[in-house]
Amino acid sequence: MLPLLEGVRVIEVGAVVLGPYAGQILADLGAEVIKVEPHEGDIARHAHPQGPGGGALFVNNNRNKRMLALDLKKPEGRAALARLVESADVLFHNMRLDASERLGLGYEQVTAINPNIVHCAATGFGRGGQYRDRPAFDDIIQAASGLAGLAALQSGTPAFAPTIVADKVAALHVVYGIVSALYARERGRPGPFRVEVPMFEVMVAFLMNEHLSGATFVNNGVPGYPRLLSPDRRPFRTADGWIAVLPYTEPQWRRFLAAIGRAEVCEEGWFRAPAERQAHIGELYAIVAASLEARGTDAWIGALEAIDIPCSRVPMPLELLEDPHLKEIGFFDVPEGFPVARMIPQPVQFTGILQSPDTPPHALGEDSRAVLLGCGYDDAEIDALVAAGVVAV
Numbered sequence: 001m002l003p004l005l006e007g008v009r010v011i012e013v014g015a016v017v018l019g020p021y022a023g024q025i026l027a028d029l030g031a032e033v034i035k036v037e038p039h040e041g042d043i044a045r046h047a048h049p050q051g052p053g054g055g056a057l058f059v060n061n062n063r064n065k066r067m068l069a070l071d072l073k074k075p076e077g078r079a080a081l082a083r084l085v086e087s088a089d090v091l092f093h094n095m096r097l098d099a100s101e102r103l104g105l106g107y108e109q110v111t112a113i114n115p116n117i118v119h120c121a122a123t124g125f126g127r128g129g130q131y132r133d134r135p136a137f138d139d140i141i142q143a144a145s146g147l148a149g150l151a152a153l154q155s156g157t158p159a160f161a162p163t164i165v166a167d168k169v170a171a172l173h174v175v176y177g178i179v180s181a182l183y184a185r186e187r188g189r190p191g192p193f194r195v196e197v198p199m200f201e202v203m204v205a206f207l208m209n210e211h212l213s214g215a216t217f218v219n220n221g222v223p224g225y226p227r228l229l230s231p232d233r234r235p236f237r238t239a240d241g242w243i244a245v246l247p248y249t250e251p252q253w254r255r256f257l258a259a260i261g262r263a264e265v266c267e268e269g270w271f272r273a274p275a276e277r278q279a280h281i282g283e284l285y286a287i288v289a290a291s292l293e294a295r296g297t298d299a300w301i302g303a304l305e306a307i308d309i310p311c312s313r314v315p316m317p318l319e320l321l322e323d324p325h326l327k328e329i330g331f332f333d334v335p336e337g338f339p340v341a342r343m344i345p346q347p348v349q350f351t352g353i354l355q356s357p358d359t360p361p362h363a364l365g366e367d368s369r370a371v372l373l374g375c376g377y378d379d380a381e382i383d384a385l386v387a388a389g390v391v392a393v
Helices: 018-028 075-086 097-102 107-113 138-144 147-155 165-186 199-211 250-259 263-267 274-279 281-292 297-306 324-328 368-374 379-387
Strands: 009-013 032-037 065-070 090-093 118-123 193-198 242-245 311-313
Touching: 009 018, 009 075, 018 032, 018 065, 018 090, 018 118, 018 165, 032 075, 065 075, 065 368, 075 107, 090 165, 097 118, 107 118, 118 165, 138 147, 138 165, 138 199, 147 199, 165 193, 165 199, 193 199, 242 281, 242 297, 250 263, 250 274, 250 281, 250 297, 274 281, 297 311, 368 379
Parallel strands: 009 032, 009 090, 032 065, 090 118, 118 193
Antiparallel strands: 242 311
16 A cells, blocks of 8 residues: 555445445555445445455455445435545545435535535436436446447447456546546645546547547548457467467568568558558458467467567466466565455556555444544444444444
8 A cells, every 4th residue: 555645535435346446546545545335235245256355346446445334325324424524535436416416425415515525426427418317337338338339340249348347447537537636626726626437428538539530530430440440350379379469560560571471561562651551451460360370379479579579478367367477576466464365456556655554355334433433423422323223333
């Protein structure tokens, strides 16, 4: 855990991946992140597979946080949240706007208590459009944003990416939105600060960065970045496995084509101009595919690295656990005190900053009493809230 955001108090009302992943990054950077959960807990606590600390999805997104179990459907729960808001720098949630307002998490409600707070709402769709009230999960956003459709342009069949990409990309936008607002506040810009991160718009922007393509310039231009949509852009089969190969610049293509005995391709009229070469990318990829089955993966890796051609083996997820580079840097190593076999680290590295030990995800309600004591409640008041089913400890 890094001390970069030390002294910043963050209230996370997040569930599953989007909110918890963003909250974990902020906690890794040193913020005091207080995760507010319902009495049944974040649904990811109960996801399969289970182990010490709950489901793997929960364990991998909730380290370095304090856990407060609070029933926000009850007035007393919302009153406790209001007390917490008074001393917070940030509040963020990932739920529909109408639901957030019912629970006292709306922008106007929160900034009425603390006008200097950074309020961040991560939603499925932006509040300014007709989709604002639609429910959204990762698969829905992958479909709505065009990600599944991009697969159809390449293969003929829409497909989801086999990762929770929309949640995680949106979570990164939550982090930079919050940190930017905090920086502006520290520079003296007056609040309140409202940050909105709609998953749909985030993913459309993320995907259309390159795929807006020809539609960037003319109204009837066709979206789609040709190289990425070529059906021949794929891992290639070798004599004993699979390899990814990407000659990209003209010198790289020349070296690669010479290495496989196809130097005559470099004499084609279209080869020298980058735009023309892109237009013939399917032909070039077909040449790559036809050449690689003659040798094994290790032989190709050695030969291609020797002439500085970007390439990689194609490991399965299980093989990544034994990847020599990751093992050398201790990527999956577990700090002392974590009840797991492996942990995913904070991958951004900062030089010259002393880190403190990470803490494993806490049990549901483990920090409820300490957090409420810090907000001015005494033990008797907390015991009454527990007895009334407002707080779980």
